[in-house]
Amino acid sequence: MPEKVSLEEKFGLFTEQWSPKIVARFNDNEVRLCKLEGEYHWHHHADTDEMFLVIEGELEIDFDDRTETLAAGEMIIVPRGTEHRPRAARGEAKVFVMDAEGTPNSGDEATATKAVDL
Numbered sequence: 001m002p003e004k005v006s007l008e009e010k011f012g013l014f015t016e017q018w019s020p021k022i023v024a025r026f027n028d029n030e031v032r033l034c035k036l037e038g039e040y041h042w043h044h045h046a047d048t049d050e051m052f053l054v055i056e057g058e059l060e061i062d063f064d065d066r067t068e069t070l071a072a073g074e075m076i077i078v079p080r081g082t083e084h085r086p087r088a089a090r091g092e093a094k095v096f097v098m099d100a101e102g103t104p105n106s107g108d109e110a111t112a113t114k115a116v117d118l
Contacts, residue, residue, distance in 0.1 A: 007033065007055060010118055011094050020097060020105050021118035032097040032115055034105075039087040048100040050078045052086070057093030061086050 010023050010033055018040060020032040036059065052059060053075040061068050061076060062085040068076055078084050099105075105113055 005031075007094075007096065011035070011055070013118055017092075018105070019113050020099075020115040022115050023118050025101065028101045030099050030101050030103070030115060032099060033118070034095045034097055035092055036086060036088040036095055037092045039089070040085055042083055042085045044081055044083045045078075045099075045103060046081055048103055049080050050103070051098035052076050052078070053096040053098075055094040055096055057088060058090050059086060059088055059093045059095055 005023050007023075010021065014021055015035070017035055017037050020034050022030045023033055024031040042062075052061065052070065054070045054072050056072050058072075059070045061070070061078065064083055070076060097105075099115075103115075105115065
């Protein structure tokens with residue numbers, strides 16, 4: 001049976017930074033919540049696109065040729081194979097991320113923080 005998910009409630013259940021929490025799955029995709037602060041490293045996802053939706057705060061995503069700044073309520077799709085670096089330079093950002101099931105957040109299984117069910 002379908003069940004609603006309270007993002008506010010789910011964000012309240014964890015404090016870890018850059019550690020994706022799976023709150024739902026559909027069509028071989030994972031809905032992940034992340035708290036981000038500071039900067040992540042440059043990386044790409046060879047086989048899948050990645051969606052970022054900012055729920056609270058501000059997220060910058062650096063690309064080779066520009067930086068996109070996302071405020072609460074704004075989203076971006078990063079196409080597969082695109083080098084990018086997420087940053088939350090002005091305090092914590094709460095972000096909804098959509099990835100294909102099992103996608104490592106760093107683009108590399110060896111350096112990834114494994115997404116876990118919340």
